[in-house]
Every structure is written in structure tokens, then in C-alpha cells.
Amino acid sequence: MFAALITALCFAAVGVCANRSARLLGSVRANCWRLIVAVMLLGPWAFLFGRGLDGPGWGWFFGSGLLGFGVGGVAMFHCLPRLGTPLSLLVVECGTAAFALVIEWSWLGTTVGFDQLGWAALILVGISVGLAPGFPAGISRGRKLSGVAWALLSSLGQALGMVVSRKGWAVTQAAGFELDAGSAAFQRLLGGLIIGGIVYTAVKVWPALLPHSEMTRVEKHRDRALGSWGPNWPWLWVLLNATFGPVLGITTRQWALSLAPAGLVQSVVATAPLIATPLARLMERRWPQPRFFLGATVAIAGLAGLFTT
Secondary structure, eight states: OHHHHHHHHHHHHHHHHHHHHHHHHOHHHHHHHHHHHHHHHHHHHHHHTSOTTOSTTHHHHHHHHIIIIIIIHHHHHHHHHHHOHHHHHHHHHHHHHHHHHHHHHHHHOOOOOHHHHHHHHHHHHHHHHHHOOOOOTTOOHHHHHHHHHHHHHHHHHHHHHHHHHHHHHHHHHHTTOOOOHHHHHHHHHHHHHHHHHHHHHHHHHOGGGSOGGGOHHHHHHHHHHHTOSSOOOHHHHHHHHHIIIIIHHHHHHHHHHTTSOHHHHHHHHTTHHHHHHHHHHHHHOOOOOHHHHHHHHHHHHHHHHHHHO
């Protein structure tokens, strides 16, 4: 669980960095470049100090990247302009934990104790209380339904990606193969890079695929209006996004998945938006709602219980 907590800290930083890079470069371009930069950073480690593409589970890790970055990432791309960032993150993060618990139990037969399930549920309740923003004002019922559908599909894709990684670790450990988390993250990242490249190419060829709210000029306007802290250097934010996300964040999550069930790992990782709130206050001048502090207290209690079971 310690590795999952480190992942949550990394992903909390990713939220702020991803917002800044997307508003300066556009969401699709920023996402594609963060994957390229991550491969450039993690690749040398994997081949010089890790196991590169070796190992009996590398295909599973590659497939995990296709599912997580593919189904999960593309669906998230569609739900964000419909539901907004806060509600999208809430549904996706909590939904991923629930889907991962069910999928891993039904496929791999992994069981989780009732006490662990209770603490994980308490964490998710705290996250829901602290972050529940409701639907954005002025959107139609159809848009709400489609946004929730995309968010649930994103949750399913990310959960599948995590459970497939668990399968990769099971195959690797059963074969007695020594694999480091950095190499596993690199193998997964290659699958994500393929999906990111396909989406970027598709948007370049058919710009109509890109929602209006994700257009670069719209995001730049929002960024100026927000008055965010820090320099407007897009490649700095891309570098930070890649470092805290696909490099450190995914590596520590693979470490966590090699040790614990995906649903429990995701329950801890899902606290990232709560952790990101103070960062957003510092860097984006956003004040948390009073319920944030209540939700954070409940989530911390759940984390304490989960760490002691």
C-alpha cells in the first residue's frame, strides 16, 4: 500500500501539470508528447538497468497499456468536456476501484477480506464527499447521460488495464523471472504510446473529432483567465507531467500491483484528486469547498485502517 500512496502523490502533481500543458498545447498534443517524453526517460533505464522487453509477461503489460491508455484514456477524453474535470475524475477514479475489484475476483480469483473492503469503501466515500461537485450548470439530460456513460467506460478500461497488469505480474512471478517495476511500466507505456499516436494522428487528419472545449485556443484563453501560477513554458509542464505520470506514477503503481490486488491499489490511488486540491489552491488559485475537509478526514481514516489491516 505504500507504493500505492506514492502513486497517489505523483498523480496529484500530474493533475496540475496536465492541466497547464493541455491549455498551452492542446489536450491531444500534450498527451502524445508526454508519452514520447516518458518513453525517452524510462527507456534508457529499462534497457540499461532493467529488463527491457524481456520477460514472459511483457505482452500482458503491453496489452495493459493498450486498454488503460486506449479504452480508458480515449473515453476520459470524451467525458471531460461533457461532465467537467471534477465530476469526471470522481466517477472515473472511484469507478475504476469498483470495477477492478470485481474483474480481478471473477477472472483471477483474487479475494479481498471484508475488513479491507470496508476500509477501501470508506476511502471512496471520503473521496465522494470531498469532491462531489454535481453536474455542471446548463447541460442537457442527454449530455449528462452520455458523459456518465463515457466516464464509466473509462473506468472499465482503466480497471481492465490494471487487472491485466496483475495477470502479467502473476505470469512473471510464476515463471520465476525477476522483473523490476520500471521495466514493467516501460512495457505498458509502449502500448499507451501507440494509442496516443493513433489519436493524435486521427485528430490531425479529422479535426472535427476534437471537442470544441479541447481546442488549443480555448484552453489558452481559459489559462489566461485563470491566472495560474508559474511560467507559461509548455514543454516544462510536459516534462513534469511525463515525470510524475508515466515515469514515476506508473512505475510505482506497477510496484503496487505486483504486491496487492488492483481494487485496493486503486482505492488508495483514487485519493490523488483530494491530495491535488492543496496544489490547485497554490498553483491555480482554487479554494476548496468546506465539504472537502470532511471528505479528506473520512478518506484519511480509511487509509489508516487499510494500512493497518
